Amino acid sequence: MIPMVDLKTQYANLKSEIDNNILTALGNAQFILGPNVKEFELESAKYLGVKHAISCASGTDALHLALVAAGIGEGDEVITTSFTFIATAEAICYVGATPIFVDVLPDSFNIDPGCIQAAITAKTKAIIPVHIFGQPANMDAIMKIANDNNLKVIEDCAQSFGADIDGKMTGGIGLAGCHSFFPSKNLGCYGDGGMVTTNDNDIADKLLTLRNHGSNVRYHHDIIGYNSRLDELQAVILRSKLKNIASYNENRRRVGLLYSELLKEYVQPPIEDGIGTHVYHQYTILTGKRDVIMEALSKKDIASAVYYPIPLHQQNVFKDDCANVTLPVTDKIVSQCMSLPVYPELSNEQVKSIVTVIGKCF
Numbered sequence: 001m002i003p004m005v006d007l008k009t010q011y012a013n014l015k016s017e018i019d020n021n022i023l024t025a026l027g028n029a030q031f032i033l034g035p036n037v038k039e040f041e042l043e044s045a046k047y048l049g050v051k052h053a054i055s056c057a058s059g060t061d062a063l064h065l066a067l068v069a070a071g072i073g074e075g076d077e078v079i080t081t082s083f084t085f086i087a088t089a090e091a092i093c094y095v096g097a098t099p100i101f102v103d104v105l106p107d108s109f110n111i112d113p114g115c116i117q118a119a120i121t122a123k124t125k126a127i128i129p130v131h132i133f134g135q136p137a138n139m140d141a142i143m144k145i146a147n148d149n150n151l152k153v154i155e156d157c158a159q160s161f162g163a164d165i166d167g168k169m170t171g172g173i174g175l176a177g178c179h180s181f182f183p184s185k186n187l188g189c190y191g192d193g194g195m196v197t198t199n200d201n202d203i204a205d206k207l208l209t210l211r212n213h214g215s216n217v218r219y220h221h222d223i224i225g226y227n228s229r230l231d232e233l234q235a236v237i238l239r240s241k242l243k244n245i246a247s248y249n250e251n252r253r254r255v256g257l258l259y260s261e262l263l264k265e266y267v268q269p270p271i272e273d274g275i276g277t278h279v280y281h282q283y284t285i286l287t288g289k290r291d292v293i294m295e296a297l298s299k300k301d302i303a304s305a306v307y308y309p310i311p312l313h314q315q316n317v318f319k320d321d322c323a324n325v326t327l328p329v330t331d332k333i334v335s336q337c338m339s340l341p342v343y344p345e346l347s348n349e350q351v352k353s354i355v356t357v358i359g360k361c362f
């Protein structure tokens with residue numbers, strides 16, 4: 001049995017440290033915005049090379065709060081991709097703005113800068129590039145378009161914690177970067193959690209207030225805020241895992257690069273386009289034999305999945321508004337994409353055994 005992710009083994013490797021620190025935190029009983037949350041924010045900011053890291057309750061909330069802090073609202077348009085998890089677009093809708101879905105690049109599956117340029121209108125206020133599957137989007141091109149058109153860039157880093165472009169971590173390039181600590185993410189906790197990173201002092205101040213009922217001083221409320229804080233116990237877990245994130249990501253790359261070497265004669269492996277370091281949150285291939293391969297893997301008790309089977313512009317919730325949207329590259333990708341197990345603890349022998357099963361489909 002090979003799962004998509006193996007959270008049990010990762011926990012077993014950290015068990016004594018996590019268990020001890022959880023017990024200490026329980027004893028301290030500072031459950032809301034406690035010491036572990038503060039330390040985790042400082043440690044994350046240092047690791048990611050950003051001025052501020054403000055934790056919150058989920059990656060979805062990180063996107064929502066970042067959009068509010070950036071002043072995006074009613075009547076505004078935000079350009080993003082259709083080939084992503086629904087939360088990217090949900091957050092745009094939460095603030096009353098409209099997601100404008102544009103096409104992606106056929107190699108990296110990331111937002112196509114040329115399509116961004118073509119989608120800009122007088123209402124466009126922001127761009128949300130998603131570093132999909134852990135591969136950084138073309139931030140040089142995106143930041144140039146944003147600067148030329150006075151747009152704000154909010155990076156969706158839910159799948160890219162620790163991925164860098166020329167030494168600059170994703171989440172520290174745009175105005176804000178939004179991270180998710182959902183259990184299966186590269187840096188995952190044991191429940192929900194999220195964080196916004198930024199180098200902008202004003203945005204950081206707003207986020208601190210927004211996540212805590214619009215309040216900086218207890219029982220003094222300046223704006224309507226939210227209850228969106230990272231849990232102290234989740235922060236304990238994240239601090240242990242953050243110490244290992246570089247090794248986790250290196251091992252994901254070990255798995256990804258071995259797959260690509262062995263699979264390239266059968267399918268189109270994920271193409272690293274030279275923009276930054278892919279951290280393989282997902283290992284996603286393109287193939288015309290998706291159903292055959294998935295069935296063969298399933299028979300051998302090997303998990304696989306389709307991320308994403310339906311692009312956002314074709315989801316029930318958006319399809320009427322997107323009747324005129326045509327995204328040929330996205331459509332082709334969703335008809336052929338499938339993801340294979342990838343996690344730091346996956347051994348080279350396991351990768352080879354998975355490839356052997358796939359090879360027999362050809």
Ligand SMILES: *Cc1c(COP(=O)(O)O)cnc(C)c1O
Binds near residue numbers: 058060084
């Ligand atoms: C997981 C994910 C989110 C949402 O994060 P949650 O912590 O689950 O709320 C947002 N965007 C992308 C691209 C994701 O993969």
